[in-house]
Amino acid sequence: MSYSSSSSHIIPSIGGQIHTLDNANSRCLMKIYCACGRIVDLDRKEMKLKLTLKKETECTLCRNMRISRDIEGLNDHFDGNFIEDQELLF
Numbered sequence: 001m002s003y004s005s006s007s008s009h010i011i012p013s014i015g016g017q018i019h020t021l022d023n024a025n026s027r028c029l030m031k032i033y034c035a036c037g038r039i040v041d042l043d044r045k046e047m048k049l050k051l052t053l054k055k056e057t058e059c060t061l062c063r064n065m066r067i068s069r070d071i072e073g074l075n076d077h078f079d080g081n082f083i084e085d086q087e088l089l090f
Helices: 044-052 060-079 081-089
Strands: 010-012 018-020 029-033 039-043
Touching (some): 029 044, 060 081
Antiparallel strands (some): 029 039
16 A cells, blocks of 8 residues: 655655655655654755755745745735834834
């Protein structure tokens, strides 16, 4: 019986071997523990670079949510909504 896990893109097979959807070598992946509680496999080179730059590692779901918030913030800023929100804080 096979099943897929959308968070880590790994498909276990009946024989116990692990295959990725894109046929990436499992040695190229690094397990990270995200602040949201997920443990996911991500590209080892990218994660080592982030750690070298002292950036927070995050799962793809948290990354997409952060980027979405950033884009909404930029849109609000350039649409003039950001100034109104800041005035409410004072």
